[in-house]
Amino acid sequence: MIKTVKTVDLKGKRVIMRVDFNVPMKDGVVQDGTRITAAIPTIKYILAQGAKTLTLMSHLGDPAKDAEKAKAKAEKDGKTFDLDKYIKGKHRMAPVADYLQKKLGKAGTVVFAGEDSCYNKKDFIDAQKPGTVIMLENTRFHKEETAKDANELDKLAKALAEYGDIFVNDAFGTAHRDHASTASIAKFAPVSVAGFLMEKEVNYLEPIVTNPVKPLVAIIGGAKVSSKIAVLESLLKNASALIIGGGMSYTFLKAQGKKIGKSLVEDDQLDTALKILDAAKKAGVEIVLPVDHIGAEKFDPASKPVVVAAGNISDKLMGMDVGPKTLELYKKVLVKAKTIVWNGPVGVFEFDAFAKGTEEVAKLVAEATSRGGITVVGGGDSVAAVNKFGLASKMSHVSTGGGASLELLEGKRLPGIEVTRCRDYFIAGNWKMHMTRAESVVLAKAVVKSLKNGKHRYLVAPSFTNLYDVGEVIKGTNILLGAQNCAAEEQGAHTGEVSVLQLKDLGVAVIILGHSERRHTYKENDALINKKLKLALAHGFEVILCVGETLEEREKGKAEAVCKHQTEKGLEGVSVNELAKVTIAYEPVWAIGTGKTATPEDAQNIHKFVRGTIEKLYGVHAAKQIVIQYGGSVKPDNAAQLMAMEDIDGALVGGASLKAELFAPIAKFS
Ligand code: ADP
Ligand code: MG
Numbered sequence: 001m002i003k004t005v006k007t008v009d010l011k012g013k014r015v016i017m018r019v020d021f022n023v024p025m026k027d028g029v030v031q032d033g034t035r036i037t038a039a040i041p042t043i044k045y046i047l048a049q050g051a052k053t054l055t056l057m058s059h060l061g062d063p064a065k066d067a068e069k070a071k072a073k074a075e076k077d078g079k080t081f082d083l084d085k086y087i088k089g090k091h092r093m094a095p096v097a098d099y100l101q102k103k104l105g106k107a108g109t110v111v112f113a114g115e116d117s118c119y120n121k122k123d124f125i126d127a128q129k130p131g132t133v134i135m136l137e138n139t140r141f142h143k144e145e146t147a148k149d150a151n152e153l154d155k156l157a158k159a160l161a162e163y164g165d166i167f168v169n170d171a172f173g174t175a176h177r178d179h180a181s182t183a184s185i186a187k188f189a190p191v192s193v194a195g196f197l198m199e200k201e202v203n204y205l206e207p208i209v210t211n212p213v214k215p216l217v218a219i220i221g222g223a224k225v226s227s228k229i230a231v232l233e234s235l236l237k238n239a240s241a242l243i244i245g246g247g248m249s250y251t252f253l254k255a256q257g258k259k260i261g262k263s264l265v266e267d268d269q270l271d272t273a274l275k276i277l278d279a280a281k282k283a284g285v286e287i288v289l290p291v292d293h294i295g296a297e298k299f300d301p302a303s304k305p306v307v308v309a310a311g312n313i314s315d316k317l318m319g320m321d322v323g324p325k326t327l328e329l330y331k332k333v334l335v336k337a338k339t340i341v342w343n344g345p346v347g348v349f350e351f352d353a354f355a356k357g358t359e360e361v362a363k364l365v366a367e368a369t370s371r372g373g374i375t376v377v378g379g380g381d382s383v384a385a386v387n388k389f390g391l392a393s394k395m396s397h398v399s400t401g402g403g404a405s406l407e408l409l410e411g412k413r414l415p416g417i418e419v420t421r422c423r424d425y426f427i428a429g430n431w432k433m434h435m436t437r438a439e440s441v442v443l444a445k446a447v448v449k450s451l452k453n454g455k456h457r458y459l460v461a462p463s464f465t466n467l468y469d470v471g472e473v474i475k476g477t478n479i480l481l482g483a484q485n486c487a488a489e490e491q492g493a494h495t496g497e498v499s500v501l502q503l504k505d506l507g508v509a510v511i512i513l514g515h516s517e518r519r520h521t522y523k524e525n526d527a528l529i530n531k532k533l534k535l536a537l538a539h540g541f542e543v544i545l546c547v548g549e550t551l552e553e554r555e556k557g558k559a560e561a562v563c564k565h566q567t568e569k570g571l572e573g574v575s576v577n578e579l580a581k582v583t584i585a586y587e588p589v590w591a592i593g594t595g596k597t598a599t600p601e602d603a604q605n606i607h608k609f610v611r612g613t614i615e616k617l618y619g620v621h622a623a624k625q626i627v628i629q630y631g632g633s634v635k636p637d638n639a640a641q642l643m644a645m646e647d648i649d650g651a652l653v654g655g656a657s658l659k660a661e662l663f664a665p666i667a668k669f670s
Pocket of ligand 1 (some may be wrong): 221222223224227245246247248264319320321343344345346347348349350378379380381382383402
């Protein structure tokens with residue numbers, strides 16, 4: 001969960017905010033102010049709350065790199081190059097400050113902090129009248145902004161952090177950059193929160209990868225397969241259908257043995273294309289490739305469009321757009337979708353003769369919005385296309401960040417977002433081997449009713465045999481469906497086992513692995529648990545990894561060593577991005593059913609230790625965010641006390657989850 005500017009008291013506070021004012025500039029004039037306008041709601045809100053000062057910082061182009069390129073070009077063309085004039089026209093922030101002042105009008109006064117530096121502006125800021133907006137010069141004039149070395153990054157980050165009591169990040173378009181003003185600053189700022197633009201982007205884009213309203217249909221187009229592999233793989237986990245169009249579709253068609261003529265192709269990606277097709281088949285995701293095309297002899301706006309009705313394209317032609325039969329197919333697939341994500345045009349939409357396919361897709365997506373679907377468009381060119389056709393307002397969300405939205409859809413963690421995140425409580429009920437189907441339905445209904453207004457994340461994990469019925473009851477509610485185990489193999493001759501594919505088919509979202517009963521009664525070792533965990537993550541599940549020491553281990557003083565070992569081994573080979581889908585549950589195995597109890601302080605100590613283990617493995621941001629549930633005997637009367645502990649972020653509840661009147665007060669502790 002990201003923490004927003006709404007959760008902090010701004011009155012009388014100095015705010016330092018990162019915005020993405022990286023707008024196109026020509027001769028010192030803003031050419032398109034969309035990005036500036038997009039930050040205005042957050043700016044207005046902060047001023048209206050009575051902040052003392054609001055200092056804004058942004059990059060604008062890349063002065064060093066851009067100038068080098070422009071200089072080389074001028075030299076090549078035999079022209080003189082005036083560096084100062086060039087920088088002034090393209091990279092200075094003063095005209096951006098003026099533009100902002102015009103947009104803000106009476107809502108606030110904007111002052112520019114000076115061309116000289118972003119350093120040493122504290123006195124300048126403190127001298128401003130209350131309610132002033134201060135615009136700093138382009139952060140990228142300082143090489144520390146984009147440095148690889150952490151000490152360099154920290155030098156600028158620390159200086160910037162001094163301008164605020166609160167750091168707000170509203171720069172979604174730069175959220176994928178690990179820079180001084182986007183991420184490192186959070187190490188020094190007392191509080192880091194997200195602005196409204198960032199919040200909206202995350203709220204639309206993130207669920208597509210984590211928990212979309214299904215069916216999800218993805219439309220992926222654009223020029224190159226190579227730039228979209230990661231997003232294709234990521235979407236396979238949740239999508240029911242994947243529409244692959246545009247230039248990249250020809251690599252897929254060629255891989256399938258079709259003739260593609262002179263169409264754009266990446267011969268080094270043919271294997272990748274086959275692998276993706278194979279993975280889709282295994283995951284039961286329908287792949288929709290073009291079945292007809294609009295071809296042209298040349299890549300030229302004036303080239304005559306030729307309809308290629310059959311799948312094969314002759315040697316004289318290149319595919320420039322999808323044909324009418326393909327659009328019919330798209331329509332059939334898209335009408336079934338409750339969520340649509342679109343990244344990449346399906347044709348060369350910049351040329352009017354080849355824009356029809358992309359325009360029709362835009363219309364179909366717009367229709368889905370009016371039917372109540374969630375429609376999200378990301379990617380620089382797709383957004384340009386939607387704007388060109390005047391349909392941007394007909395989409396639920398049009399992303400302001402090309403690279404950032406693509407990386408979010410790939411399931412990556414973006415540094416600029418991560419620094420604004422806080423942990424959400426997660427309460428899970430493990431129903432173990434109890435109840436008939438009918439009984440579990442009764443319990444599920446009672447849990448749904450009692451947690452209706454619950455503010456945290458919830459999960460119930462019934463027996464395999466009851467998953468379907470419970471799933472039907474909790475569908476569309478705030479409760480997730482969990483499984484208590486899975487097989488280490490995808491399918492095959494494994495008598496008595498249940499596979500991740502079968503669990504996915506049942507709508508399971510989370511799999512509990514390494515539970516103490518699995519470890520001790522059924523002798524599951526770390527290697528097996530790790531294998532299951534990686535398989536579950538690869539199929540898009542969240543995982544709750546249980547760790548914890550036995551009485552004997554505890555008495556020998558080995559509690560920490562055991563937890564460390566189980567955490568490390570359980571997570572072996574798991575990337576920091578995948579870790580976002582892992583919750584750890586600490587089970588004091590020694591306390592369960594022995595009459596011994598862990599005090600909240602005991603529990604806190606070991607949770608803190610486990611978080612430290614994660615920090616060593618994955619760094620401070622990942623450690624701050626991982627949810628660690630307590631799996632001891634949590635009851636209504638000790639829940640609030642346990643949850644109040646700094647490092648206890650929820651509970652994995654056994655016995656007490658079998659009665660709604662016990663589970664609800666735990667889940668809704670206060
Ligand atoms: P986005 O910015 O939305 O992520 P991409 O950058 O991946 O999209 O791709 C956009 C480009 O793909 C556009 O410039 C478009 O002209 C090009 N494109 C689409 N279809 C074709 C095609 N059939 N042949 C060549 N280029 C294409
Ligand atoms: Mg692009």
